[in-house]
Amino acid sequence: MRVEGRKAIYGASVGILMLEARFPRIPGDMGHAGTWEFPVLYRVVRDASPDRVVRKGAEGLLPEFIDAARGLERDGADGITTNCGFLALFQKELSEAVGIPVATSSLQQVGMVNALLPAGKRAGILTISGSTLTERHLAGAGVPEGTPIETTEGGESFTEAILGDALALDVAAAERDNVAAARRLLERHPEVGAIVLECTNMTPYARAIRRATGVPVFSVVGFVTWFQASLQPKRWALD
Incomplete structure (x- = not known):
């Protein structure tokens, strides 16, 4: 050799x-x-x-x-x-x-996920900061216009712990924030047939989100x- x-x-x-x-x-x-x-x-x-x-x-x-x-x-x-x-x-x-x-x-998966779903269903996005996720970000990842978006902002701790670069993380509270936001996404947009996690720190909670919502969850690790x-x-x- x-x-x-x-x-x-x-x-x-x-x-x-x-x-x-x-x-x-x-x-x-x-x-x-x-x-x-x-x-x-x-x-x-x-x-x-x-x-x-x-x-x-x-x-x-x-x-x-x-x-x-x-x-x-x-x-x-x-x-x-x-x-x-x-x-x-x-x-x-x-x-x-x-x-x-x-x-x-991870947002680059949205178009591909849409192609996998049944008629009448589309992907939704779960983000750490809905207030600052702009059309420029979405366009850069090729996300279709009008894609439903929900955020963990306003939750117990997840968004502030990560974006505030805290030295401690309440994992249980972070999971609750992610699950609650995912449930809101489906309640507000019943056509969502899968969730794409924008934030790379959300992957540890993907299984809990799947259990709570019943839809496939696509993360950056996948x-x-x-x-x-x-x-x-x-x-x-x-x-």
């Missing part, structure tokens, strides 16, 4: 651009390395706080994200994703800045797992 090199790091095909945060990341959160069934490469983008990215439109941060993406590519990533659905804003610019595939946001399977197809043993 002959092998050739060109990377600094091998065996981790997905590179993840991380916000700079200190709130607890529990299993299921894409920032918890134990979430993944495959190795990943992390790169923290300095000064990209949750508040600055989600509530302030990531203003002034595009150069830092491009530099970090290029660094992941140099280190050996075969594809790049991010740990914030609001970074759909940078999908076009990041894709143009590197020579590998880029999947910035999205990135699908993405990784294209970058590193499984090797099958042949009998």
Whole structure:
């Protein structure tokens, strides 16, 4: 066997651009390395706080994200994703800045999910910040106009703990916030046949949301797992 090199790091095909945060990341959160069934490469983008990215439109941060993406590519990533659905804003610019595939946001699943659903049903979005999720974000992810959206804003703790970068997280309260918001989404939009979780910190609560609503729940972990399977197809043993 002959092998050739060109990377600094091998065996981790997905590179993840991380916000700079200190709130607890529990299993299921894409920032918890134990979430993944495959190795990943992390790169923290300095000064990209949750508040600055989600509530302030990531203003002034595009150069830092491009530099970090290029660094992941140099280190050996075969594809790049991010740990914030609001970074759909940078999908076009990041894709143009590197020579590998880029999947910035869980919101990019919405169109695909719509194609899976029965007639009369469509996907709805659950977001951490409905007040700052704009048409620019949705357009960047290719989300169809008029897609139903519900938010965890105004709940017990989830939105404020994450966007406020709190040092403690009440996991039970966070789950209640997510479940309550999902139920509101279906009550207000009975045509919703599946939920796409915008926020990457929502994945730990996907199972509870599924149980409470009875509809399929699509998260960033499922999205990135699908993405990784294209970058590193499984090797099958042949009998």
